Amino acid sequence: MNRRAFVQLSLVGAATLSVPLLTCKSRNPAMKNPLAFPVFLAGICDDKTIHAIGETYLKQLPDGFSKNALEKLLLTDISGNILQPSSPKSLLFEMLDRKTHNDFEKEDTVFVKGWVLSKTEACQCVFFVLTSK
Amino acid sequence: MHIDARELENGSLIEGDICIIGAGAAGISMALQYINTPYKIILLEGGGFDYDDKVQELYVGKITGQPYYPLKSARLHYFGGTTGHWAGMCTTFDAIDFTKRSWVEHSGWPIKREDLDPFYERAHKIVEIGPYNYSLDYWLKQNPSFVPLPLDSNVVWSKMWQFSPPTRFGKKYKDVIVNAKNIHLYTYANAVEIRGNENVSSITSVTVKNYAGKTHTVKAKYFILACCAIQNTRLLLSSNKQAKAGIGNDNDLVGRFFMEHLEINSAELWLHKPDPLKLYMLNTLARAELAIHPKKQEEFQMLNGTASLSVLETAKKRHPAIETWSKEDPRESLNNLHESDNNAMKKSFYGKINQLISPDASAYQLFTRIEQAPNPSSRVMLDTEKDYLGVPKPILHWVLTPQEKRSIRMLYKLIGQQVGLAGIGRIRMMEYLQDENDDSWPSFTGGGWHHMGTTRMSDDPKKGVVDANCKIHGVDNLFVAGSSCYATGAAVNPTLTVIALSLRLSDHVLYRMKTDKLLSHA
Numbered sequence: 096m097n098r099r100a101f102v103q104l105s106l107v108g109a110a111t112l113s114v115p116l117l118t119c120k121s122r123n124p125a126m127k128n129p130l131a132f133p134v135f136l137a138g139i140c141d142d143k144t145i146h147a148i149g150e151t152y153l154k155q156l157p158d159g160f161s162k163n164a165l166e167k168l169l170l171t172d173i174s175g176n177i178l179q180p181s182s183p184k185s186l187l188f189e190m191l192d193r194k195t196h197n198d199f200e201k202e203d204t205v206f207v208k209g210w211v212l213s214k215t216e217a218c219q220c221v222f223f224v225l226t227s228k
Numbered sequence: 229m230h231i232d233a234r235e236l237e238n239g240s241l242i243e244g245d246i247c248i249i250g251a252g253a254a255g256i257s258m259a260l261q262y263i264n265t266p267y268k269i270i271l272l273e274g275g276g277f278d279y280d281d282k283v284q285e286l287y288v289g290k291i292t293g294q295p296y297y298p299l300k301s302a303r304l305h306y307f308g309g310t311t312g313h314w315a316g317m318c319t320t321f322d323a324i325d326f327t328k329r330s331w332v333e334h335s336g337w338p339i340k341r342e343d344l345d346p347f348y349e350r351a352h353k354i355v356e357i358g359p360y361n362y363s364l365d366y367w368l369k370q371n372p373s374f375v376p377l378p379l380d381s382n383v384v385w386s387k388m389w390q391f392s393p394p395t396r397f398g399k400k401y402k403d404v405i406v407n408a409k410n411i412h413l414y415t416y417a418n419a420v421e422i423r424g425n426e427n428v429s430s431i432t433s434v435t436v437k438n439y440a441g442k443t444h445t446v447k448a449k450y451f452i453l454a455c456c457a458i459q460n461t462r463l464l465l466s467s468n469k470q471a472k473a474g475i476g477n478d479n480d481l482v483g484r485f486f487m488e489h490l491e492i493n494s495a496e497l498w499l500h501k502p503d504p505l506k507l508y509m510l511n512t513l514a515r516a517e518l519a520i521h522p523k524k525q526e527e528f529q530m531l532n533g534t535a536s537l538s539v540l541e542t543a544k545k546r547h548p549a550i551e552t553w554s555k556e557d558p559r560e561s562l563n564n565l566h567e568s569d570n571n572a573m574k575k576s577f578y579g580k581i582n583q584l585i586s587p588d589a590s591a592y593q594l595f596t597r598i599e600q601a602p603n604p605s606s607r608v609m610l611d612t613e614k615d616y617l618g619v620p621k622p623i624l625h626w627v628l629t630p631q632e633k634r635s636i637r638m639l640y641k642l643i644g645q646q647v648g649l650a651g652i653g654r655i656r657m658m659e660y661l662q663d664e665n666d667d668s669w670p671s672f673t674g675g676g677w678h679h680m681g682t683t684r685m686s687d688d689p690k691k692g693v694v695d696a697n698c699k700i701h702g703v704d705n706l707f708v709a710g711s712s713c714y715a716t717g718a719a720v721n722p723t724l725t726v727i728a729l730s731l732r733l734s735d736h737v738l739y740r741m742k743t744d745k746l747l748s749h750a
């Protein structure tokens with residue numbers, strides 16, 4: 096598995112998630128959207144792997160699960176509040192990071208292409224696939 | 229005292245109080261306990277003091293189940309036994325390994341982990357390892373550079389190991405055994421048959437043979453079989469002139485429940501930050517492996533297994549043991565294994581500086597060692613073909629079940645969750661584990677050269693061959709020493725427990741000798 100330049104923005108660890116997307120080197124515009132950018136995972140694997148995870152997990156989601164429904168799911172924070180897609184990116188990153196952590200805490204994890212992932216980050220991979228199309 | 233059985237007059241009668249058959253880790257550990265006792269100990273060893281290919285040939289057998297190492301090379305047939313090749317990795321079984329687990333059929337020993345504690349401590353001296361202390365805290369204090377992964381120990385804990393030099397029993401204990409006045413070591417004395425009284429409730433003699441064409445008879449009050457799982461089975465099953473199904477085999481259990489540790493690369497750990505993970509790397513003193521808390525094993529109905537870590541770059545270049553250990557000659561197989569390891573180290577960046585620890589590694593291979601579910605179909609049987617000394621050759625039919633694979637998957641799901649929760653990285657399982665409905669095994673599935681089961685321990689003669697004292701049910705003076713007595717295999721290498729169990733047995737037989745004497749005076 097190759098680490099790619101595009102992950103440089105992901106910095107180190109979920110705790111330091113003041114990720115300025117200005118530094119995003121990926122040519123894939125979808126990566127500029129926090130919902131489509133599983134930041135922790137991107138620090139470990141390349142966009143091809145993230146895409147493959149997204150495609151596989153998409154097949155595991157119930158039929159007719161739309162992009163809109165996925166977006167809403169991702170924008171819902173752990174208390175059930177729904178954030179706006181236009182919210183500051185740092186806020187979205189922080190919320191998604193918390194959700195990811197919460198998933199692991201609640202054992203709300205999924206197993207995709209061998210990866211043990213938080214449900215949120217797996218959904219982000221799917222969102223990446225859907226917005227890349 | 230040492231006697232070469234080839235030099236004895238044919239048809240000699242050898243007599244003693246206790247006869248130990250097999251001078252490997254188990255047999256030598258027992259003999260050491262008897263030095264300077266008032267008893268005459270006969271220690272029978274099939275080989276000499278060095279490797280002898282003709283004797284080694286007596287181990288040849290067939291493999292019909294899961295692919296396995298050639299039987300000729302999986303064990304050593306000379307004084308010191310397979311400790312001539314062992315790697316010296318030592319740790320204890322867990323308490324859960326001895327319990328009856330509802331989710332593991334045929335599990336449960338008639339003894340507890342605490343019963344072995346004093347013997348583990350004594351075993352430490354024999355294999356020349358540090359203090360009898362496997363607590364993580366202790367080892368963290370010993371080495372400040374050891375830092376555990378920040379995982380919840382109620383789910384994934386760090387199980388400590390210690391490393392024997394490794395003690396080569398043949399070299400280390402030769403002089404002490406040979407110089408002991410009451411230990412009569414017979415080399416080139418291959419036990420080929422066990423004989424009993426009329427109803428085989430008591431053993432009267434053992435017949436030994438060698439390539440020099442000599443046959444001798446050994447008589448003793450107590451007999452201890454210490455030839456390891458496959459050889460013990462052969463000897464019991466082939467001693468079928470008086471007991472039709474073989475000795476101790478009234479319930480068709482001898483040879484069944486053969487167990488190995490599944491040893492297989494299973495997953496990768498990808499860390500966000502480079503970390504040398506010194507605590508988990510191979511070194512000369514002690515290291516940790518990742519293990520699953522017993523409560524979680526119960527919750528997820530899984531077998532006991534551990535994950536060991538090594539730098540991924542090096543691990544990727546290492547060939548699976550099942551490929552490298554393919555030669556009939558054990559020396560060649562060992563060389564191939566070492567060569568593969570050395571090449572992997574040389575080829576990898578870290579290897580160039582000959583380090584197993586890399587300060588800037590962030591990707592690690594996770595290697596599983598897991599017990600297999602005790603399974604009566606996994607077994608050692610006798611072939612119709614015989615070896616040079618007239619003993620039927622063994623057939624190993626090693627069988628795995630879906631439970632092992634599901635447990636490996638669960639092991640990494642739990643580690644994966646913990647690693648994710650700690651925010652340190654992610655786990656990726658290998659391809660062969662990805663389809664939850666696939667119970668097949670990949671070609672690189674291997675074992676740890678750990679032969680267990682075959683004369684399993686149980687209080688109930690219908691469920692086991694030996695009782696809690698390692699005595700064969702229904703035979704009053706025949707005992708078994710070694711891993712063939714294991715009811716389950718645990719997640720760890722077997723030899724420290726083999727020795728602990730053998731020391732416990734040696735105490736028991738001494739006790740029996742003493743009480744016999746008292747009774748005869750009464």
Ligand SMILES: Cc1cc2nc3c(=O)[nH]c(=O)nc-3n(C[C@H](O)[C@H](O)[C@H](O)COP(=O)(O)OP(=O)(O)OC[C@H]3O[C@@H](n4cnc5c(N)ncnc54)[C@H](O)[C@@H]3O)c2cc1C
Binds near residue numbers: 254255272273310
């Ligand atoms: C490559 C390799 C690496 C290993 N690494 C480890 C490790 O790191 N940690 C660990 O715990 N274990 C390890 N093991 C396993 C370890 O070697 C065995 O568990 C241990 O040697 C078993 O001891 P034993 O006395 O029961 O059998 P053995 O050591 O095999 O001794 C049996 C003895 O009986 C003799 N014998 C056999 N048949 C007869 C007969 N008919 N008559 C008379 N004598 C007979 C043999 O010649 C031999 O001396 C390893 C094994 C291998 C092959």
